[in-house]
Amino acid sequence: MLQRKYNSINDVTSGVSAGYGVQFYNAAGFNNYISQYNQKYASTSKTEMEEFGTGLGFKFGANAVQFHVDQMLIGLKISYQQMKEKNSATRISSSGERLKKSLIFQ
DSSP states (O other), rough: OOOOOOOOOOHHHHHEEEEEEEEOOOOHHHHHHHHHHHHHHHTTEEEEEOOOOOOOOOOEEEEEEEETTTTEEEEEEEEEEEEEEEEEEEEEEEEHHHHEEEEEEE
């Protein structure tokens, strides 16, 4: 017969964390669209749209509960993370109106 030995729960802890980060990524298809957009409006552009590839973001987290049982660490973590990048281009319409286009990659 198999017997199990249970020890008491030790060191119950909890806590919070937060951070800010930079993530580099490859957005080839999206950047192809931006390249075509910049070429199409090259003659009327005041500012060209930059390519995407660097996201900025933040993360918040919490260790809801964390404890040691025997020689194992058991815990429940909850977190939320968001990364995004926003680029804009400005051009002048044929009537002299200033037009701004923004794209967000999230």
